[in-house]
Amino acid sequence: MGAVRKLKKPYVHSRHLVDLEVVEAETTVHNPDGTSYTVEPGDVLSVNELGEKNLVPKNHLLHYFEVGKLEETSFYDEMAKGYVEMAKINSGISNESEYVESEADFSTAKFVTGKNHL
Numbered sequence: 001m002g003a004v005r006k007l008k009k010p011y012v013h014s015r016h017l018v019d020l021e022v023v024e025a026e027t028t029v030h031n032p033d034g035t036s037y038t039v040e041p042g043d044v045l046s047v048n049e050l051g052e053k054n055l056v057p058k059n060h061l062l063h064y065f066e067v068g069k070l071e072e073t074s075f076y077d078e079m080a081k082g083y084v085e086m087a088k089i090n091s092g093i094s095n096e097s098e099y100v101e102s103e104a105d106f107s108t109a110k111f112v113t114g115k116n117h118l
Contacts, residue, residue, distance in 0.1 A: 016048060017048075017049065017067065018046040018047055018048050018064075019046070019047045020044055020045070020046055020047075020056070020064065021044070021045045021046075021047060021053075022042070022043075022044055022045075023039045023040065023041055023042065023043040023044070023045065024041055025041055026038065026039070026040050026041060027039060029045065029053045029055075031051075031052050031053060032050060032051050032052060033052070037055070039055060043055060043056075044056040044058070044061060046064070
């Protein structure tokens with residue numbers, strides 16, 4: 001479609017990744033669900049992953065944020081890093097709770113045996 005110009009990077013709006021297109025000539029937009037409407041030059045359309053095009057009011061454009069290119073790392077690599085970080089945190093918590101539990105056992109034994117002066 002030569003009547004619209006796609007902006008360079010994808011944008012995100014309210015958890016949805018969309019492409020924004022600026023209309024360059026008056027045209028009719030046809031959506032996959034059968035709806036259609038006319039747009040004028042200068043109008044901005046958001047296009048979702050299903051190919052649905054929606055007119056974006058000019059005052060709503062500030063709610064769209066440009067998304068930078070993602071790093072060339074695998075999703076699984078990022079998950080593995082997260083699990084390693086969480087393991088370190090959990091290990092620290094576990095060590096602290098073991099220490100507190102042993103102190104509680106020691107204090108209980110002192111009071112039960114009556115040897116408070118150990």
